[in-house]
Amino acid sequence: MPYSGELANKASHFDIVKNPDVADFLQACDYLTIPSDKEGEKIAEHFLKVPPLFNIAMPGSIIAFDGSRHESSINDRLPSTKVGYIKVSSILIKLEEFDALKVGHYVDPFKVAKLQDNTTSLTITVPSANIRWQGKETVRDGFRSAVDQYFYGEKTRFKADDPNTSLRTTLFHLAHRRPGSMGTISPNFLKINKCPACGTGPVEVENKPDQQRCPHCQAEIYPTDSLRLWEEISDYQSNLTVITRLMLVVEHLMSMHYIRYLADNDALDTLSQTAFFLDGPLSIFGPSAWLHLAIMRFLAQINARLAKKNLQQLLIMGLQKTGQVYDHVQLIDRYVEPNHIFPITDEYRYQYIFAGRDPAGNGFGFETYYGQDFIYKTNSGRTFILGLPYPFATKLPAGIDFIQAKVDVRRYKELPRVLALINHFETDLYENAVVPIALANKYTAISLVPGGRVLDILTRKGLGYR
Ligand SMILES: [Zn+2]
DSSP: OOOSOOOOOHHHHHHHHHSHHHHHHHHTOOOOOOOOHHHHHHHHTTOEEOOOOOSOOOOSEEEEEEEEEEEEESOTTOTTOEEEEEEEEEEEEEHHHHHHHEETTEEOHHHHHHGGGGEEEEEEEEEOTTOOOTTOSSHHHHHHHHHHHHHHSGGGOSSTTOGGGSHHHHHHHHHTTOSGGGOOSSTTEEEESSOTTTOOOOEEEESSSSOEEOTTTOOEEOGGGGGOGGGGOOSSSOOHHHHHHHHHHHHHHHHHHHHHHHHHTTOHHHHHTEEEEEESOSBOOGGGTTHHHHHHHHHHHHHHHHHHTTOOOOEEEEEEOSSHHHHHHHHHGGGSOSSEEEEOOHHHIIIIIOSSOOTTSSOTTTTTBSEEEEEEEOTTSOEEEEEEEOSSSSSSOTTOOHHHHTTOGGGOTTHHHHHHHHHHHBOTTSTTOBHHHHHHHHHHOOOTTTHHHHHHHHHHHHTTOO
């Protein structure tokens, strides 16, 4: 996703606020205001000074992920007939190679661009409004089938001839770890909450190549139906929301996919020496949100295996370049001193970032987040918003107050390594972005102009339009 905070049209924003009806309306609303100097100084008191980061062993490799998506009409005269594209890139950067390009804090952009040789991109095409794929009866059924084929297909496999290295098998490994009755005893099975055709559920499916059918109505069902993305698919409207959700799910699953592959192929050593950079918060929204709990348990189990071998724990971070926390940071940045960090507490978030409280009372992100957000200002004055996986296997750890524990920096044993990595990769080249994410972004972006245009043309060609 683009990472310079694109401001919407400022002029129209002021016109609306000046309108007397709107001004009256705002009188009755609670919303966030820009902090005064006094408030800013109070806010800065929440930040902790980072202790010196000496002799930190850095990982040898970094894998960064980024996704991009686009929904396009297939013809100007058929504007409501649409196809969706998703592209998710992973870029591998060896620290040694990167360091060879560095001169002090300066990085040669042309040399950095050469790192793209280690980029892999996956492109998924899905049917959207008014497109029936492979003779399926509805857009929804075509979408379901396309997603499953993609997850199972050779492109997502580490070894083309081994379906157990597919993204779909990784989904089985995660889904089987779901807490409660939706979990399964073995990763050969997973449960779908309900059959998309008859609504009966849950339905269990096996990790096998054959087409599986609902035991109640005999309709075709797919393991990836468990992601529940199909629930929001519309036959006649834009499906950009679902396409975006799918992109985000794939981004998060891809990192788990690498982790699973390395862990299951006797490469725990390599795994402990690899850092994973994701774009955005460590959370999964929408009907696939259940994945976040499966991911927490999965990561905790991998960490336990690493610990048993006296290896370093997993290094995963999500870097945010847009959103409410990002907007907030723009307002308070000048009050925060360099070399300070703050794990955003729920209290702070509801006071300064969101105008409202989580009605469930379980704390922020209870249904969606698998990681904690931190605001970190480096020694050189660049501010990053990063998410680190919660150091727990569950949101309800026995005898622990999760809301307090998740913001206890002492529990994040990998924090010094993470901060050292950010310091290492921050550069003047990209504003408040670290090199791996910026690169992944660069090689993923389907910009609306001109890249998206190219895709528009490609779609038309593919469907026989000119
Ligand atoms: Zn059924």
